[in-house]
Amino acid sequence: MDNKETNDLKDKRISALRASITNLEAKRSELEAELASITTKLKDDPNATVERHIRLLHDYNEIKDVGQGLMGLIADSKGVRQVDVEKEFGVGDQD
Incomplete structure (x- = not known):
């Protein structure tokens, strides 16, 4: 070439x-x-939306922890497993 x-x-x-x-x-x-x-x-700023969701997830997790703690106390007082108390209150695996 x-x-x-x-x-x-x-x-x-x-x-x-x-x-x-x-x-x-x-x-x-x-x-x-x-x-x-x-x-x-967009209705809201995307960063604000993400921050709000993170805050809401944090709140949800705290409430869930309290609920599980209460069910644990109920289970202890009844002398049963916590799973049995959860079933009694209609709490499923996805909750």
């Missing part, structure tokens, strides 16, 4: 890469616009 053919190949590759870059930049712009549009439709 001579220099002209090598240069032609390089020019074709460069042109293809430039076209690819242009297409990717256009796609990025489209995605950024879509993201901005979706973000404006």
Whole structure:
């Protein structure tokens, strides 16, 4: 292969890469616009929503721990297993 053919190949590759870059930049712009549009439709700030869910999960876990502790006390006072007390109160495995 001579220099002209090598240069032609390089020019074709460069042109293809430039076209690819242009297409990717256009796609990025489209995605950024879509993201901005979706973000404006959100009721609350996403970070605030995540923080709220974390706080609510923490509250839920504390309440669940208290409930399990109470059922443990009831089980001890009755002399039965805690699982039996949970069944008595309708608490399932998914609760």
